[in-house]
Amino acid sequence: MQLSSGSLAATSPATPHSPRLTLGLATSASEVREVQRLRHQLFIQAMGLSLPGHASGLDQDEYDDVCEHLIVRDDYTSEVVGTYRVLGPGSARRIGAYYSEREFDLAPLDQLRGAMAEAGRACVHPDYRGGAVISLLWSGLAAFMAREKCDYLIGCASISLADGGSNAAAVCQSLQGRHLAPEAYRVSPILPFDMPEAAAPQEPWVPPLIKGYLRGGAWIGGAPAWDPEFNSADLFMLLPLAKLERRYARHYLRREGLQ
Secondary structure, eight states: HHHHOOOEEEEEBTTBBBOOOOEEEEEEEHHHHHHHHHHIIIITTTTTOOOOTTTTTTOGGGGTTTSEEEEETTTOOOOOEEEEEEHHHHHHHHTTTGGGGGGOOOOGGGGGGGGEEEEEEEEGGGGTTTHHHHHHHHHHHHHHHHHOSSSEEEEEEEEOOOSHHHHHHOOOOOOOHBBBOOGGGGGSSSSSSOOTTOOOOOOOOHHHHHHHHHTTTTOOOOOOOOOOOOOOTEEEEEEEEGOOOOHHHHHGGGGTTTT
């Protein structure tokens, strides 16, 4: 795979039971609108939210103009079925902040800013959640980090509060003891998520995005933030590239000629 400012290409071969998928970068305003339409379908419509500024049927904000957008397309239908938007340190300086800074105080990570790439708005169509799409998106993230010479990947990962917060509390309580970042890398939420004082004991359901981060060796950056707009508890994730598990490094980097 070669990743430049305007091109990226990787494919997942078709089998009798799976489509042929192609990974690329959005290179036109129309492709970005396809991304925004998919995000709206999954983030707004599927969650039953009615948010100001989304009447157009697009999920969009000012970061879309400065981020690059990874897209996975089904070659048979030409439909965009997966996306991730990525922000390098140079673009973060131009817009003035990382998106995560809407929810977390990242001052403890100031020394890392020149080496941090941010991933956000992860989105996979429900009919394509068998693993191939997210694998291609992670390979694109790895290539982006190599191009930008970034040693750290950051991002927010959400847990729905549709059940009143009991699952989010269970997830946070079960994961933070094992995956909490070292003290020097911990950040604090601007609007903390107040976990229920007596959350009912339960087996937590961990969202796939969080599982993916943790399998790669990511840390949880501290206490969760409350996102009232999307009715979620958000965890700050910090993934040092050097900490990436060997099997992931082989799969995502060596396969693309980056190691």
